[in-house]
Amino acid sequence: MANVTSSNDWLRSGMGGHNVEASNQANAILYHTLDISLQLGEALGDHSLDNVWRSAMHGIKAAVNGQLWDPTHNLFFDNDANQTAAAVHPQDGNSWAIMAGLVDAKRAADISAALQNRWVRPYGAPAPEAGATVSPFASGFELQAHFLAGFPERSIDLIEFMWADFMLDDPRMTNSSLIEGYSTNGDLHYAPYSNDDRISHAHGWATSPTSSLTFYAAGLQIMSAAGKKWKMQPQLGGLKRVESGYQTPLGQFSALWKTDDSSGAVTGTFKTPSATSGTLILSCKPATVVVRGPNGIVKPTSSTDGLRFEDLPGGHYSVRLK
Template sequence: MACRWVMSPEILQEGRRRPQPANRHHDGPTGTAFGTFSLQSVVGMDEYLGFTFTESSMWISPFHCDSASAAIFDSPLWFNIPSEGKYNAEKKRQRGGFRYMSIWHNSTGTVAIRDLSVNFTASPEMDDLRDYSGYFNSDSERLNRVWYAGAYTNQLCSMDPAYGNALGIPGNDWYYNATIANGTSVLIDGAKRDRLVWPGDIAISGPSIFVSTNSLDGIKNGIDSLFILQQPDGRLPWAGTPFTRARNFPFSVTYHLYTLLDLYYYFLYTGEQAFLENYWGQFKLALAWSLGTIDGSRMANVTSSNDWLRSGMGGHNVEANAIFYHTLDMSLRLAEAVGDDSVVANWTAAMAGIKDAVNEHLWDPAQNLFFDNDRNQTASAIHPQDGNSWAVVAGIVDADRAAAISTSLMDRWVRPYGAPAPEAGATISPFATGFEVQAHYLAGFPERAVDLIEFMWADFMLDDPRMTNSSLIEGYSTNGDLHYAPYDNDARISHAHGWATGPTSALTFFAAGLQVNSTNGKTWLIQPRLGTLGRVTAGFETVLGKYSANWTAADAGNIKGDFQTPDGTLGNLILPSGNGKLALDGQKGPNVGRTAGGEEER
């Protein structure tokens, strides 16, 4: 995030408490949140400078930082300054994400400093942090800002694996020194907090990284760190180390499946066959464990309550079963890639059973939404945002039911704040809403997706003065308070959280209609969904080359534009129906027909 140096008379005058000396460093290693400063002059004995950091303007203070742990607040970063010279801070003191920095002189003398510098420690795997291979632009500047805020947020959430969350760190004398993965970089959940590998977050942030920077090493290292922790029975961890460690294996059915989806996405975007084959045995073992949870209902019976901090997970849950269905679907593509047909019949049969059972037993025709599970199907039962969105994303429902879900979800929006997730209380979750955005596109209502992104992400999550204006928040309340129901401490909320970046990939995949369907984009789908947009252009790259599209709305529901894919690739073009005529002019010459879909080899 952008750094701001805040210094005022109040900061210089308030408080004369002697600071804790734990953060006194002189000429030490560089690489903290702000890097270095030089002391030009000092008058007095036993002088101290304290630096405080915060993501939101709500927590600007000379006395404390916002919270990166369970503490209510974190202490300032203290420097004992006995003499003139250059002062550096240890890299384990890097804050990861902040917008505001305050300086507090907590002594009776006088000091003068100069040459204050900030070290930007995000995305260490990138030589040039401005080297975006992907791009997006439309006639909605609000959408453009959201797309790039998502890309930037994910850069902030890619870090040196040696400086993760050690857990149990005190608010006073805070530090990050846990090695959470191998390699140069790893994709974490939040720049400030938790600074851990969470597979559910990667399922949203991974595709958004692909369409923006395409810097995927952090995803690979994160996947490695999760498979290392796999249990003998096949279960994969809820989160990476040190959250998961010897004799402590917290488990989540949904996050177990997200790890498998993360591997699918990584292989889809990179085509690293050896990486897939290295984990194929473990992948099948993990999926076999999940298949073992299917009972006589033909649905998975969830016995772990852990998920994305929503409540009520358990039993025949619609979210878990929809994610399971989608994971099986994508796993069949991986089985084909490695030439393993031994799993096809079993996985296909499981998919059919889940689809039929979810629609038969969990649908509520009174609400046109799915119940959360079959434990409570009364009038007061929860109809979750996550499960209903996932039902559409996974393809469990037909077109009519998908449209009904889209309408019912839209009817619950809380303007001007966003789409609620009642399964997590009075909460708006950018994570769950990322899947809702996809659901509106897939259900045939792109105008709803555009509206939701504009008012929730642009107008509130970027433009509210309590936000950073450049990165995306973890969660907040349905009344607009920056309070996230799972946390007792509001200062703990992450304002740079990768799981909030869903619109970045959705706008490329659905608004511009650029999707890769097989490894590296050997096959693709071009299906623009402009909604209320008058113009959209986007592009990204794989090792095969560049993919781009440029569309403009015309009259009578028609669109005009062009697209480009690498030579030798093959795909389908699907355009809005308009007046039913299709005119193509490409390498094979002009073609005029009445179909809105067809194959086009480039």
């Protein structure tokens, strides 16, 4: 594992050592960066360092899971220097362990459940690595972690009570922009600051639901440079309707999904550029829906734990009930 020698990060405390947390030097981000570097090398046709990066990733993954996991709490310790009963189990680092792919599906599910169990309603998800704090910045990582662990309903629940009900509707807020941080008891006090007037009430780092709803609820994910390869995997998590889209140099990616009231199946339409190809993943039974694309009805390539449609050419698709 990388050894962190700096004590500074996003206003969290206790940085340093062999640390799971999401700082520039720490291991979850390092693992993720190496993974992205492999993808960049693939896009550029440069594989000269592939073996070096893969070897480093293997070592980081084994060390983090072997040395920092706390089976009592089903969470990672913050670092290897303090693993006592009073040790911190960080929100940021545990969320990033899922986001970076450091854990298998079972451990990801355990982390997701443990993070949910710490929620403080009606205020949000705590970031104990920064004191008695709710950090929309760190909670944004948690939103992604729940989606990636396969529990979209947890992400939607957290968005609804933390962002919509408290951060936007509380009379002490601006009701139009998002606050930097506050206390776990709902006070507008941010533990890392000694002066409450310093708290930003229009903080860009607090806007994670925008990307989480786009990439995971609507399921619009590009898997290679500019979206030459894409994945469409809607996870509405109890939402009745979601619509999203964006554009890359290859063209427009868009999707509109609805949850059918009677069957619970996700139906809708999506569109990807013609010079692309990708995969559609639906969490429903084979007998539930019909998928139609630019070349007619599409048959699933796999029906284990839902439907998977691979090697789809770019174009307009509809997903309808049978």
